[in-house]
Amino acid sequence: MRVSETLIPTLREDPGEAETVSHRYMLRAGMIRKVAAGIYTYLPxxxxxxxxxxxxxxxxxxxxxxxxxxxxxxxxxxxxxxxxxxxxxxxxxxxxxxxxxxxxxxxxxxxxxxxxxxxxxxxxxxxxxxxxxxxxxxxxxxxxxxxxxxxxxxxxxxxxxxxxxxxxxxxxxxxxxxxxxxxxxxxxxxxxxxxxxxxxxxxxxxxxxxxxxxxxxxxxxxxxxxxxxxxxxxxxxVLPPDASELPAPRPLTAVSTPGRRTVEEVTKFLKIAPTQLVKTLLYTTGKDTVAVLVRGDHDVNEIKVKHLLGATDVELVVPERVPELTGAPVGYAGPVGLKNIRVLADWAVKAMANFVVGANKADTHFVDANWARDFTVDHFADLRNAQAGDPSPRQDGTLxxxxxxxxxxxxxxxxxxxxxxxxxxxxxxxxxxxxxxxxxxxxxxxxxxxxxxQNHDAKGIKWPIPIAPFHVTLLPLSQSEPVTQLASSLYRSMQESGIEVLWDDRDERAGVKFNDADLIGAPFHLVIGEKGLAQGQVELKVRQTGDTKKIAPDQALPTLTTLIQAAS
Amino acid sequence: MRVSETLIPTLREDPGEAETVSHRYMLRAGMIRKVAAGIYTYLPxxxxxxxxxxxxxxxxxxxxxxxxxxxxxxxxxxxxxxxxxxxxxxxxxxxxxxxxxxxxxxxxxxxxxxxxxxxxxxxxxxxxxxxxxxxxxxxxxxxxxxxxxxxxxxxxxxxxxxxxxxxxxxxxxxxxxxxxxxxxxxxxxxxxxxxxxxxxxxxxxxxxxxxxxxxxxxxxxxxxxxxxxxxxxxxxxVLPPDASELPAPRPLTAVSTPGRRTVEEVTKFLKIAPTQLVKTLLYTTGKDTVAVLVRGDHDVNEIKVKHLLGATDVELVVPERVPELTGAPVGYAGPVGLKNIRVLADWAVKAMANFVVGANKADTHFVDANWARDFTVDHFADLRNAQAGDPSPRQDGTLxxxxxxxxxxxxxxxxxxxxxxxxxxxxxxxxxxxxxxxxxxxxxxxxxxxxxxQNHDAKGIKWPIPIAPFHVTLLPLSQSEPVTQLASSLYRSMQESGIEVLWDDRDERAGVKFNDADLIGAPFHLVIGEKGLAQGQVELKVRQTGDTKKIAPDQALPTLTTLIQAAS
Missing domain, CATH: 3.30.930.10 (Bira Bifunctional Protein; Domain 2)
Structure with missing residues (x-):
């Protein structure tokens, strides 16, 4: 295909609408255009x-x-x-x-x-x-x-x-x-x-x-x-941890934690590790509200909560409802003294003793809380996200x-x-x-x-050979007779050999052509310059690695054929 | 493809929903199935x-x-x-x-x-x-x-x-x-x-x-x-006819035409040809109502009326409104004495004299009506459908x-x-x-x-070779070892030669297989029967013509290759 006969509206600037690499590059390479939110036309x-x-x-x-x-x-x-x-x-x-x-x-x-x-x-x-x-x-x-x-x-x-x-x-x-x-x-x-x-x-x-x-x-x-x-x-x-031997409980004590709400704020203030704190999160299924307890360094897995409750949907309770449920502002919820709300806890909590929890009172936490003694857990279950360092549930290593x-x-x-x-x-x-x-x-x-x-760099896309829009971009750098003639003959012979080639036949500066070729990201670029040609050479660039190699014009076709066949 | 591994739910009976040949046969051949009115799934x-x-x-x-x-x-x-x-x-x-x-x-x-x-x-x-x-x-x-x-x-x-x-x-x-x-x-x-x-x-x-x-x-x-x-x-x-010399008008006369409403009824009753009658049809654009006059044997072309009026839509006036517009029941509308309605007439009417029209009165027509004298035509134009026998508007023969x-x-x-x-x-x-x-x-x-x-007979579809679902249906008529072996080897060799073959490998009666093959309509059927094979023959049927020919099994592949290549 010739660039002059194909709509490839490349963009030099990043379009404002694009938030990710693929969105940005597919717009910039002239591959897609937005028709409405989330609805695109695919260009050639x-x-x-x-x-x-x-x-x-x-x-x-x-x-x-x-x-x-x-x-x-x-x-x-x-x-x-x-x-x-x-x-x-x-x-x-x-x-x-x-x-x-x-x-x-x-x-x-x-x-x-x-x-x-x-x-x-x-x-x-x-x-x-x-x-x-x-x-x-x-x-x-x-x-x-x-x-x-x-x-x-x-x-x-x-x-x-x-x-x-x-x-x-x-x-x-x-x-x-x-x-x-x-x-x-x-x-x-x-x-x-x-x-x-x-x-x-x-x-x-x-x-x-x-x-x-x-x-x-x-x-x-x-x-x-x-x-x-x-x-x-x-x-x-996540496999349940060993909770067989817990340290002896110390007495439950309320401490003042003025303005400290997040795990980070509270643990820093109390000079403890996040593993010594239990977070209390309130979830609603629409009908029902539950408290979910996880260790301070763990994240609740909402899908696990959903499955445990047999609900079609669970969502965090909106902040406005927290005071009515806990009697305290957001950031101080805890399981001790919580009324009419079922308490679910991740297995990891079962292996904890003498931990910190919110006290359901403004600017206050409890230290040395202990489950069973200070509050009832209705259900222990696997309720958190797995994370790096956890043992594999198949017991075949570390995650x-x-x-x-x-x-x-x-x-x-x-x-x-x-x-x-x-x-x-x-x-x-x-x-x-x-x-x-x-x-x-x-x-x-x-x-x-x-x-x-997965495949890009700062200049544009690097398509894997099997799904690239073209195998090769052919880049003659001048409109001179010998350059054009070689380009034209290589274009024809590549097409005849089943190599898919995009011929940048525009009368544009070399820089524009190089930039577009890198942006579009065909796996191979074949550059025909006047000087090189005078020395009997063209340049083959591999987009994935950036490697370039000077080869004789009559080596272009066999070299490309070998490279492309190797990928299929 | 093997029939046993493909969903081809052929039907023996005509499905009630099908009104046309293609609908009927594409359902019966198991090619499409309805999901909702006008919405189909395409089967393999x-x-x-x-x-x-x-x-x-x-x-x-x-x-x-x-x-x-x-x-x-x-x-x-x-x-x-x-x-x-x-x-x-x-x-x-x-x-x-x-x-x-x-x-x-x-x-x-x-x-x-x-x-x-x-x-x-x-x-x-x-x-x-x-x-x-x-x-x-x-x-x-x-x-x-x-x-x-x-x-x-x-x-x-x-x-x-x-x-x-x-x-x-x-x-x-x-x-x-x-x-x-x-x-x-x-x-x-x-x-x-x-x-x-x-x-x-x-x-x-x-x-x-x-x-x-x-x-x-x-x-x-x-x-x-x-x-x-x-x-x-x-x-x-439609070219305007020559209207330069018209016969002398005779006096307008009302005649009784009891219960005669259609062109056929009126012309039969009055013993005249349809070419001696002018039909009056009332159309509405939604805003406007017009009367359109065409000769008795002509049909109004509503698109031409629409274009003449510059309207987006024209429709026949509903029967209930006819009496209020003409003063008479449906079937007796005419241009004479019609009030507040523009009259458009096809060119052919201009070349008529002493014709019959409805009298806007129950059970009554006028004979010897003449335009200009008895009523005013607001516009003559090309308003009818062309029909067989008309001269070509390019004056290059007869239509x-x-x-x-x-x-x-x-x-x-x-x-x-x-x-x-x-x-x-x-x-x-x-x-x-x-x-x-x-x-x-x-x-x-x-x-x-x-x-x-375009391509069917009483037994089913006759696909043109280039768009047939398969080139060949392979029909072994028994499950015996030599028949199956030959079918299997022909199937493989056809596939290797790029011939698209549907192998009816079901254990079904010959009649069922023949019927399905005719219904599905692959251009060529290759039949392997036990008796024929014993004599070193298979049968090749051309679906389009119904011609059959006995050939040696080793001639099947070259013969089919030639027939199929001839079509592409």
């Missing part, structure tokens, strides 16, 4: 990246025996009512009425539609197992869409749904997808890690997320470097943490949807059975963004 | 057809120099308000609000979004001409979605938009698309005809539709067999009619959108100019349906 270069990812996804899904279908963007409410998700899904589900006042939503996921297809069309165990996938535009009405393609409202997703005869079959289907996902992200040239994950709004019995590792990632994962354990911190289990971007998610659904929608088949004995399901998503557009988060 | 075979059409479209659009982009399904109201189409578009535009109460629509077409992109990103004539296309899901909230993919609400469309410096450039871009469309539909293996067309809701100065010819088509086209003229009947001009299905539409938009949205560029003199636009659509999913309407 951006679309080329998407199509490459789609192709890899499609090949691996087909290889794993999944069948491609295409379900509609508009999804009728009736199906969503059957599973209860019409009410349950919340405002992310964009609902609308058609001209006949019938309710629809823009599909954020397609369990209902595919399960409806299954129950209508599949009768017998002989037709199973089945796995259907699609690559389709999805819509989630995020409250705060941001980060460009990373958290858009309209996005492109590959979703797949498997239907098996039994649990064992479903596990096999799940494993096939797990393996396919590993191949897909590896083929995309990404550094990633599958981790155990929470099942969220989709539900089901277990799940793994595929995380592209990047410092800018929104998700935190924990993993054992020595072992195999890896999980999203939302999900990661480390990393940041990641979720690009894929596989779920064992069990019979959640087949039960709600009566999706049955007849087994070998002629008995009606519920299909055992799995579902499997890849955020195709998010993979593109995650790749940029 | 249906999706394969779509993807083949998309591939041809993409190749030809790229060849014509268009750039692929992808615009969002959700379109913000602001842009539609700028062109006035937010209000103008009517209920086909599906509107919704997001969680922040901002207005959006599901894009039925993308002029606004692409023109917005142009005005933001393109500055100079040096960057032009430009042509952007996308293949994307579109939504039109049809009042009566029907005929399966033919008139769905959610459908897949290729839309393209060109931006030129001037009219001459725009005409060139239009011609390129016109040529590309001819190549696309020819490559799809369809019999089609480009025709002049009305511009409808898109607007602009001129347009052509691409019509797939099929008896079941909803559209009527007229064309000159001797010449080149061809047009949608909505649009086809014939045919039925067609619109699968593509190219529009010269001029500056309609660039003006409304201030989409300008700087010309060579540094002057700001409006971009001159064209837009170009292909109903990708409708092409699939139109192909079925």
């Amino acid at each position: 270069l951006g679309l080329r990246v998407l199509r490459k990812i789609e192709k890899i996804v499609r090949e691996e899904m087909n290889r794993a025996g999944a069948q491609e279908v295409l379900m509609p963007v508009a999804s009728p409410a009736e199906l969503w009512r059957e599973t209860g998700r019409w009410d349950f899904y919340g405002k992310e589900l964009l609902r609308f009425k058609d001209r006949h006042e019938r309710d629809f939503c823009l599909g954020p996921t397609h369990e209902e539609v595919i399960t409806d297809l299954f129950r209508r069309e599949v009768r017998s165990y002989r037709q199973m197992p089945l796995n259907f996938y699609q690559i389709q535009t999805k819509f989630r009405d995020e409250i705060r869409p941001r980060f460009g393609l990373m958290r858009g409202r309209e996005f492109i997703m590959k979703d797949a749904y498997s239907f098996d005869r039994d649990e064992a079959g479903a596990r096999l289907s799940y494993q096939k997808m797990y393996d396919a996902y590993n191949r897909i992200f590896a083929r995309c040239g990404l550094t990633f890690r599958p981790v155990e994950a929470d099942t969220g709004l989709i539900g089901g019995t277990s799940s793994h997320e595929f995380m592209v590792l990047a410092e800018t990632g929104e998700e935190t994962i924990v993993y054992s470097e020595e072992g195999t354990y890896a999980a999203n911190v939302e999900r990661a289990e 480390k943490t990393a940041k990641g971007i979720e690009v894929g998610h596989v779920f064992m659904l069990g019979t959640k949807y087949s039960q709600a929608m009566k999706a049955t088949f007849l087994d070998a004995q002629g008995q009606e059975q519920l299909a055992v399901m799995g579902c499997y998503g890849i955020g195709v557009s998010r993979v593109a963004a995650a790749s940029v988060e | 075979l249906g999706l394969r057809v779509l993807r083949k059409i998309e591939k041809i479209v993409r190749e030809e659009m790229n060849r014509a120099g268009a750039q692929e982009v992808l615009m969002p399904v959700a379109s913000p109201a602001e842009l539609w308000r700028e062109t006035g189409r937010w209000d103008f578009y009517g209920k086909e535009l599906l509107r919704f609000k997001d969680r922040h109460e901002r207005d959006f629509c599901l894009g039925p077409t993308h002029e606004e979004v692409i023109t917005d992109l142009f005005r933001r990103e393109v500055r100079s004539y040096r960057q032009m001409p430009l042509n952007f296309y996308q293949i994307q899901t579109k939504f039109r909230d049809e009042i009566r979605p029907r005929f399966g993919l033919m008139r769905g609400r959610e459908f897949i469309m290729k839309d393209a938009y060109s931006f030129d410096r001037d009219e001459a450039g725009a005409r060139l871009s239009y011609q390129k698309m016109y040529d590309a469309y001819n190549r696309i539909f020819a490559r799809c293996g369809l019999t089609f005809r480009p025709v002049e067309a009305d511009t409808g809701l898109i607007g602009g100065t001129s347009s052509h539709e691409f019509m797939v010819l099929a008896e079941t088509g909803e559209e009527t086209i007229v064309y000159s067999e001797e010449g080149t003229y061809a047009a949608n009947v909505e649009r086809a001009e 014939k009619t045919a039925k067609g299905i619109e699968v593509g539409h190219v529009f010269m938009l001029g500056t309609k959108y660039s003006q409304a949205m201030k989409a300008t560029f700087l010309d060579a003199q540094g002057q700001e100019q409006l971009a001159v636009m064209g837009c170009y659509g292909i109903g990708v999913s409708r092409v699939a349906a139109a192909s079925v309407e």
